[in-house]
Amino acid sequence: MSRTIVITSGKGGVGKSSMTINIGYALADKGAKVCLIDADFGLKNLDVMMGLENRVIYDLKDVIANKCSLKQILVKDKRMDSLFLLPACKSLAFDNLNLDYMSKMIEQLKEDFDYILIDSPAGVEKGFQYASGLAQEAIIVVTLDVVSLRDADRVVGLLLKQGITQLHMLVNKYSEEDIIKKRSLDLKEAYDILSIPLIGIVYDDHIMIEANNKGMPVYMNKNDNITGCFQRIVKRLEGMEVPFQKKKRKPLLERIFR
Amino acid sequence: MRIEVKGVNDVLMMKIHQDCTFEDFLLELDKLLDQPIFQQDGYFPKAFFDFGCRIVSEEEVKRLILLLKEKKKVLFFGITLPSQQNQLSIQREQLHNGEEISIYQETLFLGVVNPGSFVYCYDNVYFLNRVKGTIVVMNENVKIYGHDFQKAQIMINQKSLHDLTVSALSSVYYKDNEIIVQKEDGYEQNYSHNFG
Structure with a gap:
């Protein structure tokens, strides 16, 4: 049974695209066949962050214009054989898109993939409505700050109205130090605001920025902390109960001579 | 017979x-x-x-x-018609940021009222969960009851009470041109200094 999950947040800059890519990699690493859909029409993010920019030949506009088939626009990842990307199209406006057409396309993709992850654009406007209209589940990416959580709460309300009741909260840029020093909210406060189950945390780490810039997803760095976070998220997505990843500290010498 | x-x-x-x-x-x-x-x-x-x-x-x-x-x-x-008894409706939903609801009859509100959400009350409302959003009382005879107000905003008759934080059973109502918060112990607190 194929699952279609939208990754959304409301607020921009919380790491929706990074989470989409890395969850995609973690699922593919477990043997699932995964398709990532970049629903940020008008902009393009996922292909650049995955280092697949040069491999994109066709895009959604070409499928709509019958210039190519749906299978032809799917870009296979260069590191994982079971991971594919459906790239966005810079020149495509939402007015040219038909939700019924997109839904049919998703149904077609469901025949070939175990997971379809849709990277939603920021905001709660047309782009978000399009992306969420195609999914049955949602992962809401938040950071532990009031604005992100308030926006996420707005998104939760809108998703529930759309009939998407299977919602998960993913806390990105998690920093124990910030929580201890009361610089950010904690997980309990986040849960109090959203009241949806927490599917995982991803530690704040500078390698995330580096990975995105180099087009090399952080999951493939095999960094114990971050990779472990995504592996656990995937396990929870599949219904397993696993504890949260504990952040491992670097050895003393490595910390001194970094 | x-x-x-x-x-x-x-x-x-x-x-x-x-x-x-x-x-x-x-x-x-x-x-x-x-x-x-x-x-x-x-x-x-x-x-x-x-x-x-x-x-x-x-x-x-x-x-x-x-x-x-x-x-x-x-x-x-x-x-004779069957006598109409006071009916208490139950509202189970959680209110999320940006959502609003109007309540026209006496209601038991079971969900959380999150920040950024609005509840318009035309009759008495009993909040059994956290209230962090805005409660707008549309009739000065209406009372609202709750036991967990967290930085809630109460508006009655164009007067507004900001950041109401109470963790004891309390009623909030309008009396003598002021918003009154009465705690379970009967102590009336006048929040006129908080009016916005």
Whole structure:
């Protein structure tokens, strides 16, 4: 049974695209066949962050214009054989898109993939409505700050109205130090605001920025902390109960001579 | 006899026994109206039918009136309607940021009122969960009750109370041009210094 999950947040800059890519990699690493859909029409993010920019030949506009088939626009990842990307199209406006057409396309993709992850654009406007209209589940990416959580709460309300009741909260840029020093909210406060189950945390780490810039997803760095976070998220997505990843500290010498 | 007849202030009160079906009642009334006491030419007593707590359908009322019309012995003066009790509605949903809801009758609010959401109250509302959003009281006679207000905003009669944080059972209402928060212990607190 194929699952279609939208990754959304409301607020921009919380790491929706990074989470989409890395969850995609973690699922593919477990043997699932995964398709990532970049629903940020008008902009393009996922292909650049995955280092697949040069491999994109066709895009959604070409499928709509019958210039190519749906299978032809799917870009296979260069590191994982079971991971594919459906790239966005810079020149495509939402007015040219038909939700019924997109839904049919998703149904077609469901025949070939175990997971379809849709990277939603920021905001709660047309782009978000399009992306969420195609999914049955949602992962809401938040950071532990009031604005992100308030926006996420707005998104939760809108998703529930759309009939998407299977919602998960993913806390990105998690920093124990910030929580201890009361610089950010904690997980309990986040849960109090959203009241949806927490599917995982991803530690704040500078390698995330580096990975995105180099087009090399952080999951493939095999960094114990971050990779472990995504592996656990995937396990929870599949219904397993696993504890949260504990952040491992670097050895003393490595910390001194970094 | 399953119809008890009493004369009260020029009106015949006809009390129908609770176990009597409507069909039996009509048959019995038919017989009753044929009794000699109702055979007085030129005088039509008023008849009021007391059905107790029974709910009489529109169709049944029509049948009763048709029988009275046919018999031409009494004037239909009315029937008792089941007394309307105060109904408390229950609101289970959680209110999310940006959502708003209007409440027109006394309500038990079970969900959380999140920051950025609005509840417009036209009647008393009892909040059983956290209130972090804005409560707008649309009628100055309305009271709201809650036990966990966290930086909530209360607006009554164009006055506003900001950052209300109370963790004891309290009622909030409008009195003498002020918003009053009364705690369970009966201590009234006037928040006029917080008005925005």
